[in-house]
Amino acid sequence: MKTIKTKTGIGKWLPRKYDLQKAEGTLQFADDLRFGPELLHASVVRSSVAHGEIIDIDYSEALKMPGVLKVIVGEDFPYHFGLYLKDRTPMAIGRTRYMGEPVALVVAETEEDAKEAVKKVKVTYKELEPVFDPVKAATTNSVLVHPDLHKYDHVDFITPQPNTNIANWFRIRKGDTEAAFKNAAHVFEETITCPQIAHGFIETFCSICKQDPGSGEITIWTSAQSAFTVRDIIAKGINYPLHKIRVIAPPVGGGFGGKAGMTVEALCLAAAMDEDLKGRPVKLFIPREEVLLSSWVRQGFVARIELAVDEDGLMQGIRNTFWFDTGISAEYGANPVRSARYTSMGAYNIPNVWADCYAVYTNKPFGGAYRGFGLPELMSALEVVVDIVAHKLKIDPVEFRKKNLLMKGQTTCTGMPMHDHALDKIIDKVAKKIDVLKEEPPIRKGWKRGKGIALAIKAPAIPADASSSAIVKLNGDGTVEVLAATMDMGQGTYSAFAQIVSEELGIPYDWIKVYYPDTQSHPYDWQTAASRSCWSMGMAVKRAASELREKLLALFAEYWQTPVENISIEYGVVKCHKLGKSERIDERVQNGFKMPDGILKGGPIIGTGSFTPPDLLYPDPDTGQSPKSVTHFTLGAVGVDMEVDPATGRIIINKVCAGYDVGKAITPINIKGQIEGGTVQGLSACLMEGMTYDEHGKLLTPDFTDYKIATIKDAPGEIDAFWEETPEEISPYGNRGVGEHSMIAPAPATNNALFRATGMRIHSYPLSRERVYKALKAKEKGETDFWEWPYALDLAYERAKKEW
Amino acid sequence: MKDKYVTLTINGRKTTLVVEDRTTLLTALREYGVTSLKRGCEEGECGACTVIMNGLPQKSCLILVREAEGAEILTVEGLIKKGRLHPVQQAFIDEGAIQCGYCTPGMVMTTYALLSKNPSPEEEEIREALSGNICRCTGYLSIIRAVKKSADILSGKAKGGELREDD
Numbered sequence: 001m002k003t004i005k006t007k008t009g010i011g012k013w014l015p016r017k018y019d020l021q022k023a024e025g026t027l028q029f030a031d032d033l034r035f036g037p038e039l040l041h042a043s044v045v046r047s048s049v050a051h052g053e054i055i056d057i058d059y060s061e062a063l064k065m066p067g068v069l070k071v072i073v074g075e076d077f078p079y080h081f082g083l084y085l086k087d088r089t090p091m092a093i094g095r096t097r098y099m100g101e102p103v104a105l106v107v108a109e110t111e112e113d114a115k116e117a118v119k120k121v122k123v124t125y126k127e128l129e130p131v132f133d134p135v136k137a138a139t140t141n142s143v144l145v146h147p148d149l150h151k152y153d154h155v156d157f158i159t160p161q162p163n164t165n166i167a168n169w170f171r172i173r174k175g176d177t178e179a180a181f182k183n184a185a186h187v188f189e190e191t192i193t194c195p196q197i198a199h200g201f202i203e204t205f206c207s208i209c210k211q212d213p214g215s216g217e218i219t220i221w222t223s224a225q226s227a228f229t230v231r232d233i234i235a236k237g238i239n240y241p242l243h244k245i246r247v248i249a250p251p252v253g254g255g256f257g258g259k260a261g262m263t264v265e266a267l268c269l270a271a272a273m274d275e276d277l278k279g280r281p282v283k284l285f286i287p288r289e290e291v292l293l294s295s296w297v298r299q300g301f302v303a304r305i306e307l308a309v310d311e312d313g314l315m316q317g318i319r320n321t322f323w324f325d326t327g328i329s330a331e332y333g334a335n336p337v338r339s340a341r342y343t344s345m346g347a348y349n350i351p352n353v354w355a356d357c358y359a360v361y362t363n364k365p366f367g368g369a370y371r372g373f374g375l376p377e378l379m380s381a382l383e384v385v386v387d388i389v390a391h392k393l394k395i396d397p398v399e400f401r402k403k404n405l406l407m408k409g410q411t412t413c414t415g416m417p418m419h420d421h422a423l424d425k426i427i428d429k430v431a432k433k434i435d436v437l438k439e440e441p442p443i444r445k446g447w448k449r450g451k452g453i454a455l456a457i458k459a460p461a462i463p464a465d466a467s468s469s470a471i472v473k474l475n476g477d478g479t480v481e482v483l484a485a486t487m488d489m490g491q492g493t494y495s496a497f498a499q500i501v502s503e504e505l506g507i508p509y510d511w512i513k514v515y516y517p518d519t520q521s522h523p524y525d526w527q528t529a530a531s532r533s534c535w536s537m538g539m540a541v542k543r544a545a546s547e548l549r550e551k552l553l554a555l556f557a558e559y560w561q562t563p564v565e566n567i568s569i570e571y572g573v574v575k576c577h578k579l580g581k582s583e584r585i586d587e588r589v590q591n592g593f594k595m596p597d598g599i600l601k602g603g604p605i606i607g608t609g610s611f612t613p614p615d616l617l618y619p620d621p622d623t624g625q626s627p628k629s630v631t632h633f634t635l636g637a638v639g640v641d642m643e644v645d646p647a648t649g650r651i652i653i654n655k656v657c658a659g660y661d662v663g664k665a666i667t668p669i670n671i672k673g674q675i676e677g678g679t680v681q682g683l684s685a686c687l688m689e690g691m692t693y694d695e696h697g698k699l700l701t702p703d704f705t706d707y708k709i710a711t712i713k714d715a716p717g718e719i720d721a722f723w724e725e726t727p728e729e730i731s732p733y734g735n736r737g738v739g740e741h742s743m744i745a746p747a748p749a750t751n752n753a754l755f756r757a758t759g760m761r762i763h764s765y766p767l768s769r770e771r772v773y774k775a776l777k778a779k780e781k782g783e784t785d786f787w788e789w790p791y792a793l794d795l796a797y798e799r800a801k802k803e804w
Numbered sequence: 805m806k807d808k809y810v811t812l813t814i815n816g817r818k819t820t821l822v823v824e825d826r827t828t829l830l831t832a833l834r835e836y837g838v839t840s841l842k843r844g845c846e847e848g849e850c851g852a853c854t855v856i857m858n859g860l861p862q863k864s865c866l867i868l869v870r871e872a873e874g875a876e877i878l879t880v881e882g883l884i885k886k887g888r889l890h891p892v893q894q895a896f897i898d899e900g901a902i903q904c905g906y907c908t909p910g911m912v913m914t915t916y917a918l919l920s921k922n923p924s925p926e927e928e929e930i931r932e933a934l935s936g937n938i939c940r941c942t943g944y945l946s947i948i949r950a951v952k953k954s955a956d957i958l959s960g961k962a963k964g965g966e967l968r969e970d971d
């Protein structure tokens with residue numbers, strides 16, 4: 001039984017943890033840490049060809065530069081790293097696979113010295129034919145990005161295809177798709193593409209590594225979302241004892257998946273572990289233009305979707321082929337592919353599903369985790385296709401979606417029953433709030449206005465054993481410290497954990513501190529990813545806090561000689577109303593209580609808790625079927641009211657309405673923040689973002705001047721964010737994740753709105769001004785559909801499309 | 805490269821810094837210990853390094869520190885008086901306008917500069933003034949609310965320290 005009273009438990013609006021320090025400017029991010037004059041700096045020499053053999057690296061001139069201590073090359077640190085598939089080396093060894101890949105590392109006394117010396121390193125390449133188009137890479141195998149694919153270690157739930165460019169192939173075979181298509185009243189086929197996009201966090205990457213020469217112990221300070229995963233990947237990569245690696249993760253200035261897994265830590269470690277440098281800390285700060293050039297991106301995506309619909313407008317079958325362009329590494333990027341596959345039916349009840357998802361290597365920067373993890377790409381396609389079908393069948397887009405909705409008890413594409421949710425209610429609300437079916441005159445003269453709707457769905461695509469654990473400590477003044485290795489990178493999890501602790505302990509929120517991760521002090525957590533933290537770590541924190549409560553109450557029960565049921569904790573004070581007792585929590589919780597018999601009992605009180613998803617089963621590799629492939633889904637809907645200027649192709653978003661079934665709102669201020677932030681990030685991706693390369697694979701969008709992301713001027717006039725609460729069964733308070741989900745549906749909703757406004761369907765994201773303008777020009781010539789393949793010089797896609 | 809000296813006033817404190825010709829104001833201030841300003845791009849694109857120099861908001865990554873000889877520099881650390889937050893800082897907290905916080909010092913300083921010139925800006929003016937500061941986390945609407953609330957606190961129309969709650 002729980003006997004607590006608090007005004008700051010779950011569901012309350014409270015000022016967020018660390019906002020004060022962020023407003024003051026005193027919160028120290030990795031780049032703000034100071035290490036004194038011993039600190040060395042590393043700077044990276046990068047490949048100038050997209051695919052080539054390294055013939056020679058001449059760094060003799062660099063070594064003569066002031067302050068330079070050492071130049072390190074790939075062969076000096078020949079380890080393979082990877083979360084799911086070990087296909088990545090920190091520096092190219094023998095062969096470079098994309099333009100911008102590290103080929104050498106210069107270490108010097110100052111950052112400037114290192115940067116100057118980088119310019120003196122001469123690398124000679126023998127160029128090889130590159131491949132940039134994922135469909136070509138997957139279908140022709142004329143160029144192999146990883147000829148050694150068969151040699152790489154990988155987890156058993158991914159399936160690389162040796163001697164091809166396919167790093168992972170996932171299948172769904174549910175029901176009898178062939179029959180469904182044969183018997184269907186209507187069959188549709190559409191193709192949609194999304195380019196690679198960048199995370200665009202404002203804090204770039206920064207790592208500082210140090211190895212103690214005597215003990216060999218390694219300390220890594222790094223801008224990482226998941227301290228323990230960094231430790232794990234490094235330990236496995238260099239085959240080093242886990243306990244000799246300590247990862248400290250200072251606050252992260254925006255992650256969005258781009259700092260999940262390992263980023264530049266191993267590269268920095270190559271210098272810190274060097275025999276001649278060992279003992280001195282080495283810092284590797286990646287400047288902006290190198291971030292965009294050389295790090296995780298959201299994978300490019302090509303989707304072909306076929307839908308079979310019966311006479312009554314019910315979806316009977318879906319056949320999907322998804323090509324994810326994972327660049328030169330699928331070490332993390334193999335998994336968004338799995339994530340998308342688990343949801344290849346979208347939010348719909350489709351009895352027959354056939355899906356093939358591929359992660360395809362190309363000679364470009366590598367794909368990895370990005371807010372939404374495969375689903376923004378998938379839903380940007382599927383929700384547009386569904387809209388096209390509704391239009392062609394002359395059913396209104398709201399009704400068509402509701403009619404086919406995947407409701408409780410119906411099975412997903414992996415054969416797992418859907419749980420209860422309120423998506424039907426959310427769709428109604430969204431439709432009503434922006435009056436989605438009503439045509440309204442544009443606000444701006446000469447513009448065209450349209451409204452569109454799209455659905456969002458996503459499950460955490462975590463490994464079945466992704467665990468969390470937490471420690472909650474009670475101090476001698478009644479305050480509480482929480483050690484939970486989630487990274488609060490702005491999503492606000494520490495506020496949520498403090499509210500959970502307040503809820504369980506009856507101790508005020510302001511008395512509760514949550515600390516940034518350090519693998520030395522914190523117990524294990526798998527990752528800050530998958531929108532799992534308030535759910536998985538939330539469970540661990542709740543368990544730890546309630547264990548602490550039980551211990552505290554038991555001591556007071558003995559101390560006051562009364563049954564534990566009579567004791568409560570109210571606003572930080574321990575009370576027994578029956579005996580008229582009321583005492584503050586004081587040093588006795590450290591040193592023990594002097595019991596009525598004179599004996600001291602108790603001592604420092606801590607609570608511990610852990611959580612592992614109890615019932616996940618990996619799907620059958622051939623059919624993708626599993627009774628429980630994922631823990632749960634978060635569903636939602638987004639409505640967009642926009643207008644477009646036909647003279648320039650410019651789109652302005654008047655209003656967005658976005659609702660999600662969050663199960664239970666722990667920290668409403670966070671949910672609102674996640675919905676607003678994700679909506680704008682989704683709109684930004686939809687309207688302006690895409691990594692662009694020239695025909696040699698040179699990135700043409702290396703900085704924020706060329707790679708545009710939304711500014712305050714691009715933000716919509718209004719975002720109406722709301723949520724429903726259908727409780728989740730296995731969850732601390734019924735809550736589900738919502739951090740990523742807000743980015744899933746804004747893009748397709750906008751695309752659908754554009755169609756209502758203009759009658760034109762654009763099949764390639766982004767809906768940039770230029771592209772919209774061109775599409776509207778094509779419309780004047782009678783075209784109804786428009787798409788541009790990003791690899792303009794590589795027409796394999798055109799051919800492949802015909803061959804399909 | 806030969807060392808040079810620059811004397812400037814940082815948050816009210818007169819200081820002489822040892823610099824090189826190529827040192828930017830951003831680097832100099834960060835090395836001095838004012839780390840609220842961030843290296844977001846070092847190319848004038850993101851606004852994370854914004855300071856007030858002689859009363860005007862400036863991107864410190866675009867200024868060579870030697871150009872700042874004799875200048876008065878104000879950063880977000882300098883807004884705190886007697887341990888109390890400036891209303892702009894408080895409003896950012898109240899409105900949930902801070903997520904990762906990396907853009908926040910720059911946002912706060914740009915807002916401070918805007919409100920010093922224009923105490924009750926229209927929404928369009930707010931969007932114009934802050935268009936050089938990128939935030940990837942918040943989606944900006946909370947920042948617009950925070951700027952409006954800052955103006956209201958400064959003009960006595962609202963009180964700081966009260967969180968906005970949705971119904």
Ligand code: FES
Pocket residue numbers: 842843844845846847848849850851852853854863864865866
């Ligand atoms: S760091 Fe100065 S504008 Fe980005």
Ligand code: FES
Pocket residue numbers: 202253254490901902903904905906907908938939940941942
């Ligand atoms: S709060 Fe993260 S960039 Fe603005």
